[in-house]
Amino acid sequence: MSPKRKLRVLVAKPGLDGHDRGVRVIARGFRDAGYEVVYTGVHQTPEQIASTAIQEDVDLVGLSCLSGAHLFLFSEVVRLLREKSAADITVIGGGIIPEEDIPKLMDAGIKAVFLPGTSLDEIVQWTEANVRPVEESQEPAR
Amino acid sequence: MFDEKTLQQVHDGMLEWWGKVKAAVDNGRGMRRFSTVSDMEVKPLYTPEDIRDLDYAENLGTPGSYPFTRGCQPDMYRGRVWTFRMFSGFGSARDTNRRYHHLLKHGETGLSIAYDYPTLMGYDSDAPRAHAEVGKCGVAIDSLADFEVLMAGIPLGEVTVSHTINPPASVTWAMNLAAADKQGVSWDRLGGTLQNDMLKEFIAQKTFMLPPEPSVRLVRDIIEFGTLHVPRWNTISISGYHMREAGATAVQELAFTLADGMTYVQDVLDHTKLDVDAFAPRLSFFFDAHIDFFEEIAKMRAARRMWARIMRERFKAKNPRSWWMRFHTQTAGCSLTAQQPLNNIVRVATQAMAAAMGGTQSLHTNSYDETLALPSDQAVTVALRTQEIIAEETGVTNTVDPLAGSYFVEALTNQMEEKALEYFDRIDAMGGMLAAIKQGFPQTEIADAAYRYQRQLDRKEKTLVGVNKYVAEEKTPIEILKIDEKLEEEQVARLSEVKRTRDNREVARALGEIRRACDGGRNVMPHVIEAIKAYATEQEICDVYRDAFGRYQDPGFF
Numbered sequence: 001m002s003p004k005r006k007l008r009v010l011v012a013k014p015g016l017d018g019h020d021r022g023v024r025v026i027a028r029g030f031r032d033a034g035y036e037v038v039y040t041g042v043h044q045t046p047e048q049i050a051s052t053a054i055q056e057d058v059d060l061v062g063l064s065c066l067s068g069a070h071l072f073l074f075s076e077v078v079r080l081l082r083e084k085s086a087a088d089i090t091v092i093g094g095g096i097i098p099e100e101d102i103p104k105l106m107d108a109g110i111k112a113v114f115l116p117g118t119s120l121d122e123i124v125q126w127t128e129a130n131v132r133p134v135e136e137s138q139e140p141a142r
Numbered sequence: 143m144f145d146e147k148t149l150q151q152v153h154d155g156m157l158e159w160w161g162k163v164k165a166a167v168d169n170g171r172g173m174r175r176f177s178t179v180s181d182m183e184v185k186p187l188y189t190p191e192d193i194r195d196l197d198y199a200e201n202l203g204t205p206g207s208y209p210f211t212r213g214c215q216p217d218m219y220r221g222r223v224w225t226f227r228m229f230s231g232f233g234s235a236r237d238t239n240r241r242y243h244h245l246l247k248h249g250e251t252g253l254s255i256a257y258d259y260p261t262l263m264g265y266d267s268d269a270p271r272a273h274a275e276v277g278k279c280g281v282a283i284d285s286l287a288d289f290e291v292l293m294a295g296i297p298l299g300e301v302t303v304s305h306t307i308n309p310p311a312s313v314t315w316a317m318n319l320a321a322a323d324k325q326g327v328s329w330d331r332l333g334g335t336l337q338n339d340m341l342k343e344f345i346a347q348k349t350f351m352l353p354p355e356p357s358v359r360l361v362r363d364i365i366e367f368g369t370l371h372v373p374r375w376n377t378i379s380i381s382g383y384h385m386r387e388a389g390a391t392a393v394q395e396l397a398f399t400l401a402d403g404m405t406y407v408q409d410v411l412d413h414t415k416l417d418v419d420a421f422a423p424r425l426s427f428f429f430d431a432h433i434d435f436f437e438e439i440a441k442m443r444a445a446r447r448m449w450a451r452i453m454r455e456r457f458k459a460k461n462p463r464s465w466w467m468r469f470h471t472q473t474a475g476c477s478l479t480a481q482q483p484l485n486n487i488v489r490v491a492t493q494a495m496a497a498a499m500g501g502t503q504s505l506h507t508n509s510y511d512e513t514l515a516l517p518s519d520q521a522v523t524v525a526l527r528t529q530e531i532i533a534e535e536t537g538v539t540n541t542v543d544p545l546a547g548s549y550f551v552e553a554l555t556n557q558m559e560e561k562a563l564e565y566f567d568r569i570d571a572m573g574g575m576l577a578a579i580k581q582g583f584p585q586t587e588i589a590d591a592a593y594r595y596q597r598q599l600d601r602k603e604k605t606l607v608g609v610n611k612y613v614a615e616e617k618t619p620i621e622i623l624k625i626d627e628k629l630e631e632e633q634v635a636r637l638s639e640v641k642r643t644r645d646n647r648e649v650a651r652a653l654g655e656i657r658r659a660c661d662g663g664r665n666v667m668p669h670v671i672e673a674i675k676a677y678a679t680e681q682e683i684c685d686v687y688r689d690a691f692g693r694y695q696d697p698g699f700f
Binding site: 015017018019020021024027029037039041068073096098115119120 | 259260262263265271272273274275278279343347348349387388389476479480481513514515516589592593596597599600606608609610622625695696697698699700
């Protein structure tokens with residue numbers, strides 16, 4: 001049996017929003033938690049994010065949006081991953097998101113939404129409990 | 143400042159005082175390290191010893207004179223209080239125009255336009271990339287037709303307008319100039335500000351479009367055109383705000399902002415025929431007012447002193463107006479919490495008080511609901527009232543620079559300057575700010591500071607009320623502003639109507655002229671104004687820039 005590999009995480013900023021303080025703090029937090037982290041910078045389209053997630057073989061995609069366009073952009077990333085047969089990649093999100101939008105995001109396939117004030121430890125704990133390396137959870141391996 | 147005898151007495155007193163404090167330390171009390179929100183260590187006590195070398199004339203001076211530590215104006219707020227300028231924009235031009243009239247009716251004295259993301263990034267509302275972003279984070283402006291609605295009933299010769307926009311600054315400014323022509327206001331009567339600071343976009347705010355060099359070239363075109371044709375306009379607002387919001391310390395905000403300012407001054411001197419005293423008086427600045435009260439006041443005082451010295455000594459400016467630093471302040475959005483949002487009113491009031499004591503020329507106070515959505519009418523009114531209460535009830539405006547001479551504030555002001563100068567040395571060693579930005583230096587310094595602060599919050603070394611201490615389970619229900627999803631459709635319809643009814647040959651001709659100016663190194667502004675008057679759209683003009691200069695890709699430093 002091969003030793004369990006590190007989790008691979010893509011943190012991404014969809015849309016035109018430039019607020020990247022949170023996403024960069026999270027990228028470092030994931031790295032310090034021992035994950036391999038990919039961050040592709042601001043102004044990514046949902047298509048770019050889905051393609052990167054597949055190319056980089058990640059287990060988790062963390063999306064950040066503070067501009068109010070989260071409903072469309074987050075849902076679009078999940079839809080594209082499904083379309084590309086990569087529905088096994090977990091997608092989570094955070095940012096300035098009204099409470100009433102959270103159920104809509106969950107319905108669209110976002111597995112968790114983290115709001116301002118969440119500590120890094122909470123996010124890492126959630127990840128430990130809910131995300132496994134993709135090929136381990138799949139039979140046969142992708 | 144003090145004679146030797148006094149200093150000796152102070153020193154003796156300190157020894158006695160330390161004996162008492164040491165007892166507390168030995169008992170386990172007072173061991174903790176105390177620091178500002180930027181993590182700058184603060185001593186338990188400041189005395190004349192901390193400012194023994196302070197020379198009143200050289201380091202402080204009278205208000206309104208070099209080095210302007212105590213303020214730009216001799217009488218400061220006795221003559222006129224700071225401008226109440228609320229950054230505001232959402233939905234359509236019509237929605238925002240209504241908000242402007244509401245604010246002006248309630249005592250606001252200047253306007254500040256918040257554009258939506260597509261507008262900030264040079265996209266029209268019908269662009270694929272604009273989908274779901276139209277009117278969300280600000281007002282959607284595609285062409286002069288929208289701008290005319292935005293400014294309906296607002297006399298542009300009397301109310302100053304600030305444009306918070308960067309890569310397309312030339313475009314919205316051209317709309318403003320064209321709208322002034324239509325109102326019959328000549329450009330020499332027109333007051334306002336363009337943010338137009340591209341360097342801090344690469345460092346922090348991240349609304350970038352073109353690579354750094356052509357970005358700075360457009361900044362320069364605007365400075366040159368304004369200097370020659372729109373003399374009361376502040377052609378740039380050199381901004382630390384966004385760096386601070388991205389996590390910078392107060393020292394980083396100060397150092398990187400002034401380093402950016404020096405870069406622009408040198409660039410204009412290198413590439414135009416303008417004398418430094420022709421354009422420097424119209425350079426303006428923009429700082430954050432964060433929650434650490436004294437640190438902010440010290441930062442603002444140090445900023446004025448440093449800029450005065452830079453302009454006189456480094457750039458040999460002779461006009462005192464080239465030495466003075468005028469700045470706008472905004473309270474710290476990043477200090478606000480989604481938890482217990484009404485607490486934000488107290489944070490904003492404290493920060494606004496610091497801005498007043500720091501000698502700001504204009505101020506935006508954030509609304510308590512801004513971590514949840516764009517401000518509601520009620521929230522923005524409370525924010526405006528906060529300024530009015532500070533200006534007219536508290537008495538802080540009665541005397542100039544009320545904290546001058548405080549051992550702590552003067553020592554902290556000196557410390558800000560020393561630490562910022564250390565950053566200047568590092569940036570100079572890298573070959574200047576443009577080179578430093580390309581290496582990711584300021585970006586990474588800021589990311590380090592942001593991460594350190596988050597860790598301090600997680601470990602509860604720093605307190606954020608309602609978030610990591612005094613947490614309440616129950617939620618405070620507040621009304622928030624929602625943008626109607628139909629807005630995008632309506633805005634796109636308006637845009638196609640503009641494109642249908644204008645003279646498309648004239649638009650194509652004007653766009654061709656902009657392209658030739660880009661390629662030939664001539665100032666783009668006259669041609670942008672022509673294109674805007676022909677109802678060319680914002681994206682059409684920005685597409686010319688993108689074709690001529692290429693695009694910038696975020697390297698994604700973290």
